[in-house]
Amino acid sequence: RFFRWLVYIAGLFAWNCGESEGVHDYIPPPIPEPEMETTVVVEIEYQSFMSMVRLENGDILVGTYCFPEETAYLYKIGNVLPIASVDVGEAIFRITEDKGNIILACEHRGEIYVTGLDVYDFYLYETLKAGRHKGAFDAKRLLGELVMVGGGEIYTDGYGTTENFGNDYYVKFAFQVNETALVAGYSYINQCAGWFHSENCIDWIWENIGPKYSRFMAAAVSIDPQYIYLVGTNNYKDGHNHDAATLWVYDTLIGTLTQLWCFEGFDYASCIQETEDGRIFFGLTKGWRSQSPGATLVEWDGQKPQLIEEFDEAEIREIVFKDEKIYCATRLDKVRGRVYEISGVL
DSSP: OHHHHHHHHHHHHHHHHSOSTTGGGOOOOOOOOOOOEEEEEEEEESSEEEEEEEOTTSOEEEEEEOTTSSEEEEEETTOSSOSEEEEOEEEEEEEEEETTEEEEEEEETOEEEEEETTTOOOEEEEEOOOSSSOSEEEEEEETTEEEEEESSEEEETTTEEEEEOTTSEEEEEEEEETTEEEEEEEETTTTEEEEEEESSSSSOEEEEEEEETOEEEEEEEOSSSSEEEEEEESOEETTEEOSOEEEEEEETTTTEEEEEEEETTOOEEEEEEEOTTOOEEEEEESOTTOOOOOOEEEEEOSSSEEEEEEOSSSEEEEEEEETTEEEEEEEETTTEEEEEEEESOO
């Protein structure tokens, strides 16, 4: 960065001190763009990384997938050793910051764990009902209410089970658009992607959104917020995703879903994030528990996908941004997990 500015200042000096004739024809050289650099900042063997979040104080926390072991670990970027361990059975699936607390939604026993910030002494807060799938998959503050998503229910803190869907749906993430709360995923009844929506986090209504065999796995809401960018798969059959990672956009004003791109060679995409200035990044996964390298970070430029980086692991599970850097949490099942820091892109 210092060298770039040195070149720029030298150009300005030449522009101001050159010969009088033709001096105004001189254009200072542009500041060159920095080269992209990718660094491994956290690594674990025999387990892998499943979840990641950036806290309001700037700390980045990462949770592990531990199966067949019982104990998952929580790491903080910058620390070599884990800062906490939790007996969860499979994975720390989601990490959320909420009103001075850290919340962990965990597979496969449906447990929600909570601790205060900087304490990392977790206690069991709630156990959610199982459905066709077992686990607690998300916990988010929506419309002022703490909403928890389990394998067989939506649970609203202070009210209890507000939607008991049993084996009929596979929903794993919650988010808010304007004054509507959404819990999204897949309907086994209709074999397509969609979401539960609510205006109060108590009364939920399912809506089919995607085509047959589509499944939503993550969303990012545009800054306006007219658009919802969604990732997942366009080929979810027999309980598995098949060779059809997909990016869609949903227009909230007219209520239409448009497929932007389908990526053959990747089974699904399970994470998507938007920067503060509106850039869209998402991760393509080769396959669940796949041993094939090649998980890929992609940017959607508004017209087409732009490949940013390809990794040695099969899955990208989460993306966060900090200090003009991108962090990607990856996993290679039962082999290793890594968090990559990428500079020179933002």
